[in-house]
Each structure stands twice: as C-alpha cells, then as structure tokens.
Amino acid sequence: MKYDVIIIGGGLGGLECGYILSQAGRNVLILEQGMQPGGCIQSYRRHGLMFDTGFHYVGGLDEGQSLHAAFRFLGLLNLPWRRLDTNGFDRITIGEKDFAFAQGYGMFSKKLAEDFPRERAALSRYAKLLEESALQQFAALSPNAQESASISPQMETSAWQYLTENFHDPLLINVLSGTSLKMELRKESLPLFTFLHGNSSYIENSWRLKGDGSMIADTLIKNIQTQGGTIICNAKVEELEEKEGRLVHAICSNGERYEGTLFISDIHPDSTTRLIKQSSLVKRSFRNRLANLENTFGMFTVSLRIQPNRLRYFNWNQYIYRQPDVWDFYQDDTDINGVLISCKVPEDGNEYTQQVDILTPMSWERCKAWNNHTQVGKRDNNYKMLKEQMAEQCITLAERFLPGLRNISKYYTSTPLTWRDYTLTPGGSAYGIRKDFREPLMTVLSPCTPIPNLLLTGQNLMLHGVHGVTMTALFTCAKVLGNEYIWNKLKE
Amino acid sequence: MTREDIVKEVNNLLAEEFEVDLELFTPDANVRDTLSLDSLSLVDLVAIIQQTYKIKIPVADLKSINTFNDLYNYIESHLS
Numbered sequence: 001m002k003y004d005v006i007i008i009g010g011g012l013g014g015l016e017c018g019y020i021l022s023q024a025g026r027n028v029l030i031l032e033q034g035m036q037p038g039g040c041i042q043s044y045r046r047h048g049l050m051f052d053t054g055f056h057y058v059g060g061l062d063e064g065q066s067l068h069a070a071f072r073f074l075g076l077l078n079l080p081w082r083r084l085d086t087n088g089f090d091r092i093t094i095g096e097k098d099f100a101f102a103q104g105y106g107m108f109s110k111k112l113a114e115d116f117p118r119e120r121a122a123l124s125r126y127a128k129l130l131e132e133s134a135l136q137q138f139a140a141l142s143p144n145a146q147e148s149a150s151i152s153p154q155m156e157t158s159a160w161q162y163l164t165e166n167f168h169d170p171l172l173i174n175v176l177s178g179t180s181l182k183m184e185l186r187k188e189s190l191p192l193f194t195f196l197h198g199n200s201s202y203i204e205n206s207w208r209l210k211g212d213g214s215m216i217a218d219t220l221i222k223n224i225q226t227q228g229g230t231i232i233c234n235a236k237v238e239e240l241e242e243k244e245g246r247l248v249h250a251i252c253s254n255g256e257r258y259e260g261t262l263f264i265s266d267i268h269p270d271s272t273t274r275l276i277k278q279s280s281l282v283k284r285s286f287r288n289r290l291a292n293l294e295n296t297f298g299m300f301t302v303s304l305r306i307q308p309n310r311l312r313y314f315n316w317n318q319y320i321y322r323q324p325d326v327w328d329f330y331q332d333d334t335d336i337n338g339v340l341i342s343c344k345v346p347e348d349g350n351e352y353t354q355q356v357d358i359l360t361p362m363s364w365e366r367c368k369a370w371n372n373h374t375q376v377g378k379r380d381n382n383y384k385m386l387k388e389q390m391a392e393q394c395i396t397l398a399e400r401f402l403p404g405l406r407n408i409s410k411y412y413t414s415t416p417l418t419w420r421d422y423t424l425t426p427g428g429s430a431y432g433i434r435k436d437f438r439e440p441l442m443t444v445l446s447p448c449t450p451i452p453n454l455l456l457t458g459q460n461l462m463l464h465g466v467h468g469v470t471m472t473a474l475f476t477c478a479k480v481l482g483n484e485y486i487w488n489k490l491k492e
Numbered sequence: 493m494t495r496e497d498i499v500k501e502v503n504n505l506l507a508e509e510f511e512v513d514l515e516l517f518t519p520d521a522n523v524r525d526t527l528s529l530d531s532l533s534l535v536d537l538v539a540i541i542q543q544t545y546k547i548k549i550p551v552a553d554l555k556s557i558n559t560f561n562d563l564y565n566y567i568e569s570h571l572s
Contacts, residue, residue, distance in 0.1 A: 285509035285536035292543070441535050441551070448532060 003029040006250050006260035008237050011039025011423070012466065013458035014266030015220040016473035019074055022227035024481055029258060030224070031235040031250060038217035039423050046412055049355055051303045053422065054430065055213025056342045056357065057084065057317065058466045059201030066134045066201035069490040070470050075223050080210040082345050085316045089206040092178035092319045093401065099175045103205040105131045116172045126166065126176070130203055133196035141474055143484040152193050155440040159195035160187040160327065174324040181319065181340045181359060182465060184296035184431055185327045191437035201467045210345040240275045246453050264476060266458045268426050269445055281450040293443060295429035297330065298416025300362035302391045304409040306354050311408060313353040314343050318401050330361035336393035341401060358394045364427040367417045387413045432460035447476040455479055493571060499564050509540055519561040545571060
C-alpha cells in the first residue's frame with residue numbers, strides 16, 4: 001500500500017500535520033518510535049496519577065487570540081481548559097519581592113507600572129510590541145504573505161539588547177524575563193522574536209488543562225484515525241530511501257517498508273538527514289550545517305505527589321529566583337537558583353491539589369556521564385544522588401512559597417536524560433535548536449529540504465512550545481495544501 | 493594566505509561539501525549554477541565560509557557574489 005503522506009515522529013507537530021492532511025483527504029501514516037505518540041506532550045502514570053512531561057500551560061485561546069483559530073481547526077478548543085487568574089497568571093518572586101503578570105496586554109503593562117511607575121511608557125510600548133508580534137506570526141500564513149517575510153527583523157535583534165535599551169530599571173528587566181523558563185534565556189544569542197513569541201500568547205490569556213497533556217495527543221489521534229489515518233507505535237524508522245531525487249520508502253528496524261508520496265519529519269532535522277543514507281540531493285554541506293547547530297538546555301523536573309487535602313490548588317504559575325539574575329542563574333551548576341512551580345487542576349472538583357511540578361533548567365553537560373551506557377531506571381548511585389540533591393534544592397526554594405512542602409509530599413524526578421530517552425530529543429533539549437539573532441538564516445530552519453518530497457516540522461524549525469509547534473505545523477502543511485487552504489480553514 | 497591559497501582551498505572545500513566535480517570550477521563560472529544552489533543551499537554556502545574563514549556574508553552582499561572570482565575576492569578582502 002502506498003501512503004499519500006508518511007510522517008516520521010508522532011510528537012505534537014507530527015500529529016497536527018497528520019490531522020490537517022488527513023482532514024484534507026490525504027491517506028496519512030504516522031510512524032512513532034516510542035511506545036506512545038505525543039513526544040513532549042506525553043504523560044506518564046505513577047501510583048494512579050498522571051504526570052506531564054513538557055506541557056504545563058498555553059496562552060491565547062480566546063476568540064481572536066493567537067491559538068484560538070488553530071485550536072478550533074485542530075479540534076482542541078473543546079478540551080477542559082481552565083483559565084488562570086486574570087490578575088496574576090504568572091507570579092514572580094525575585095529575592096524577597098513579588099510581582100504578577102495580569103492577562104491582557106493593557107492590564108499587563110498597567111499592573112507592572114504600579115510597581116515601576118517610571119517605566120510606564122516603556123511598558124506600554126513593550127505591550128504593544130508583544131501584541132504586534134502575535135499578529136505578525138499569524139499574518140505570515142496569509143495567502144498574500146511574502147516568502148521573504150519569514151525572517152522577521154526581530155529575529156535579527158538581540159532580546160537582551162532590546163530590554164536593556166528600553167528599560168532603565170534592571171529589576172524590571174528581570175521581572176519581564178522572569179516567566180521565561182519557557183525558553184532558553186541567553187544574552188549572546190536569544191532573538192527578540194523568540195522572546196516576544198515566548199511571552200505574547202500567554203499575556204493574551206493563559207490556560208491549564210483539567211487533565212494531562214496527553215489529552216491533546218489523544219484527541220488528535222482519535223480524529224486522525226476517524227479521518228482514515230494510521231498511527232503505528234514502536235516503529236523505529238532506520239532509513240529513508242531515496243530514488244531518482246525523491247524519497248520512496250521509510251524502512252523500519254523490523255524490516256517493514258512503507259511506501260509514500262510525501263514524507264514529513266517531526267524528529268530533529270539532524271536525525272532526519274542521518275536517516276537518508278544515500279542521496280543525490282542531500283549534500284555534505286546541508287548535513288554538516290544541521291549537525292553543527294546547537295540545542296537549547298533541558299529541564300530537571302520534580303513531580304510531587306501531595307497528600308490528600310493538604311495543599312490548596314493555586315490557579316497560577318509561581319516563578320522563584322534567589323537573585324535578580326534571571327538571565328544567568330541556570331549557568332551555576334552547583335546550586336538551584338530559580339524554579340517554576342506549576343499546580344495541577346484537581347479533577348474531582350476538590351479545592352485541594354494532589355500534584356505539583358517544580359522545574360529548573362539542567363544542562364546536557366551534567367548528564368553526559370550517563371549518556372551512552374545506561375538505561376532509564378538502571379543508572380548508578382551517583383546519578384541518583386545528583387537527582388536527590390537537585391530535588392532537595394528545588395523543594396527548598398519552592399518552600400519559600402509553599403512552606404512545609406516536603407512534609408506533605410513524595411516526589412519523582414526526571415532529567416534531560418529521561419527526556420531524551422522518552423521523547424528522543426537529542427541532548428534532552430527542552431526547546432530544540434538554539435535560535436541566534438546573529439545567525440537567523442542558519443538557526444531558523446525552513447520546512448523545505450533539498451529533497452522535494454521531504455518536509456520538516458516540529459519545535460526545531462522556527463518556534464517552540466505548543467503555540468510555536470502548532471504554527472510550524474500550519475506552515476509545513478501550507479507547503480502541501482497552499483497558504484490559501486490553511487488560511488481559509490483558520491478563518492472558517 | 494595568498495590569493496592562490498584561497499582559490500585552491502575554497503575550490504577543494506566547495507567540491508567536497510557540495511559534491512561537485514572540481515573541474516567545473518573556473519574563475520568566471522557562476523557559483524549558483526555550478527553548485528546548484530537554491531535559496532536553501534545558499535545558506536549552506538554562507539555557513540561553510542563563515543565556519544572556515546570566520547567571515548559572515550550578509551544577505552545584501554550575497555547578491556554581489558556571482559562568479560567564483562567574486563567569491564575569492566570577497567574572501568580575500570574580508571580576511572583580516
């Protein structure tokens with residue numbers, strides 16, 4: 001049987017492409033290497049509770065906002081979303097001081113201006129820039145959008161430079177960057193575009209799922225299957241076979257060969273080119289360029305199971321930093337200096353939560369010693385000790401906000417190694433290829449490849465996170481179905 | 493590095509990276525046609541030059557590089 005489209009990797013981007021293309025009548029096959037699809041949005045069960053890996057909250061779900069039209073199109077708007085506190089969906093503690101992000105661009109700048117009255121005008125300008133950025137990302141899908149518009153001038157601008165030139169108070173710069181564990185803050189490389197994207201949709205408004213992130217994957221899977229698509233798990237693609245300048249087969253490790261007309265790869269672009277063993281079109285230059293790109297940091301997560309009726313649910317995300325060094329704190333390998341605390345919505349209507357996640361960045365360097373010779377659950381005592389030490393430090397920092405947390409909870413941990421093993425992301429990177437304002441041409445990848453019937457999608461191309469991956473899936477599918485088709489679907 | 497060194501090194505490098513026969517590289521030959529460059533692989537060329545010579549070619553400058561001679565000149569004039 002020959003498939004119209006074969007998608008390698010069933011992460012969010014692969015599933016979204018599968019949904020869009022199967023809805024457009026294409027015969028779609030998704031090959032997922034792992035035991036379950038979902039990639040970075042998959043969940044896992046421990047003692048009867050579902051824990052998330054990469055998914056914690058999304059933004060922009062109200063009508064007219066960043067993610068609304070896309071999620072309606074993808075059938076994801078009707079999931080049980082819960083709006084976070086409008087007066088403070090993200091709260092930031094830096095040292096002893098507390099700050100809050102309010103929902104809506106106007107309220108966001110107004111509320112922060114109460115803490116930083118001298119920066120009122122600059123905050124208004126920043127809020128306007130965030131709003132324009134959200135609109136630009138969407139407009140790039142318009143049938144009238146020019147191809148060259150894909151590299152925004154904000155992609156060539158330093159986020160750090162923008163902040164330091166537009167705001168005078170260093171504490172405010174830290175506060176504005178304080179919810180940005182959702183990206184890798186690096187003064188020397190982070191583009192303004194990525195910074196704005198990582199903030200804008202959340203400031204429109206922010207939502208948690210009542211349930212776990214795999215509900216997103218499950219909904220897409222169900223609809224793909226209803227639309228005639230096929231998803232095969234434990235299907236490790238070992239080779240993409242090229243003949244006469246086109247891909248013809250995906251060959252799996254069990255010897256199965258799947259024939260396709262079009263191929264979309266949702267796995268890392270470097271891993272994708274390694275699957276193409278022989279090619280007249282993929283030259284060394286392309287392979288080397290992808291192999292030389294660096295990936296962003298990974299995450300250390302402490303997933304806490306809270307004793308029943310001990311911790312009231314809090315409807316916001318709490319960020320805590322020891323010092324006003326939000327852009328640099330994670331480079332200290334000895335101490336945990338900043339965390340995000342996320343609370344799970346009680347599913348039974350109870351006012352108490354049973355789950356809290358604490359996240360902090362963790363570099364691949366710290367995991368490297370266990371890279372090659374160990375498996376999940378079978379790593380040595382040094383690894384266990386490192387995890388325990390980091391977890392204790394995370395909980396200590398979190399106890400500034402949740403006193404006595406360690407006395408009412410048990411925890412599980414995951415590192416970039418865990419992430420790498422389950423989501424198969426190189427280096428356990430949380431946000432894919434590092435974008436660099438000095439090299440936008442090289443670090444922002446196109447969905448197109450040298451092989452005309454191979455496209456890319458996923459968090460490594462342009463944008464990361466649920467919103468970024470969704471926008472990228474729309475761009476990838478627009479290469480197949482045309483901008484006008486996608487645009488009309490979003491406008492329906 | 494002499495002009496001759498640059499020509500030799502650039503030719504060898506590009507022939508290897510773009511998997512093209514070295515004999516096709518003449519000073520007046522068009523770089524895009526010879527290496528079969530499109531908008532995607534043009535980025536590969538920029539990456540290779542940058543990595544090898546630490547010379548960043550801005551998009552605007554790319555337009556002025558047509559022949560291999562143009563490319564040698566560009567590298568020679570930007571090598572500090």
